[in-house]
Amino acid sequence: MTPAPPPARAARATLGVLALQGDFAEHVAALEACGATAIEVRTRAQLEAVDGLIIPGGESTTIARLLLAFELMEPLRARIAGGLPVWGTCAGAIMLANEVTNLDRPPIAAMDITVERNAFGRQIDSFEADLDIAGIAGAPFHAVFIRAPVITRTGAGVQVLARLTDGRIVAARQGRLLATAFHPELTDDRRVHALFVAIVEEAVEHAAAPAEGRRA
Numbered sequence: 255m256t257p258a259p260p261p262a263r264a265a266r267a268t269l270g271v272l273a274l275q276g277d278f279a280e281h282v283a284a285l286e287a288c289g290a291t292a293i294e295v296r297t298r299a300q301l302e303a304v305d306g307l308i309i310p311g312g313e314s315t316t317i318a319r320l321l322l323a324f325e326l327m328e329p330l331r332a333r334i335a336g337g338l339p340v341w342g343t344c345a346g347a348i349m350l351a352n353e354v355t356n357l358d359r360p361p362i363a364a365m366d367i368t369v370e371r372n373a374f375g376r377q378i379d380s381f382e383a384d385l386d387i388a389g390i391a392g393a394p395f396h397a398v399f400i401r402a403p404v405i406t407r408t409g410a411g412v413q414v415l416a417r418l419t420d421g422r423i424v425a426a427r428q429g430r431l432l433a434t435a436f437h438p439e440l441t442d443d444r445r446v447h448a449l450f451v452a453i454v455e456e457a458v459e460h461a462a463a464p465a466e467g468r469r470a
């Protein structure tokens with residue numbers, strides 16, 4: 255039984271899914287199932303219009319090449335520096351990492367993590383595992399891994415959210431940035447999407463809040 259997602263709050267936020275390559279359509283559907291407003295992002299104007307962005311699974315070498323070709327790499331880095339919440343799944347997690355083994359182009363390099371691509375080798379192309387994820391209540395999360403990476407190093411500001419039973423890190427968070435080595439968009443459990451929607455809505459509320467209570 256899949257637990258029901260927490261109810262989404264009033265949809266003031268617009269969620270974007272980077273739609274250059276990979277399984278972006280599944281993410282859009284998952285966000286909509288959470289009650290969020292979601293758009294596909296292929297242009298700079300679309301990137302500027304969103305309050306949070308998912309970078310989907312796919313092929314990280316291709317996504318990195320297309321980010322440069324569509325002239326989205328620098329605008330995306332600038333938005334992340336300005337506090338844009340971003341969640342990368344699988345290839346998207348690879349793109350967020352500061353350091354990646356075996357990537358022939360520079361990643362976005364936004365999270366203080368090191369990621370090893372295709373960490374499970376050819377024998378185990380895909381597998382599924384039940385994970386305890388910090389911040390996700392209820393039953394273990396049934397996670398689908400496809401030619402997945404693992405996170406081999408996390409910096410001081412990075413929280414480990416989930417590990418495989420052998421200890422390898424497969425989900426991490428640094429402030430408003432999330433990285434998962436697996437694909438929550440490929441199952442019907444919406445709890446990780448709901449977590450990301452909550453991070454985005456909190457960021458929108460924080461931006462809209464009066465300066466009162468904030469200290470310089």
Ligand code: GLN
Pocket residue numbers: 310311312313314315343344345346348371372400401402403
């Ligand atoms: N192996 C792919 C890569 O390195 C990622 C696979 C995925 O996103 N499912 O980019």
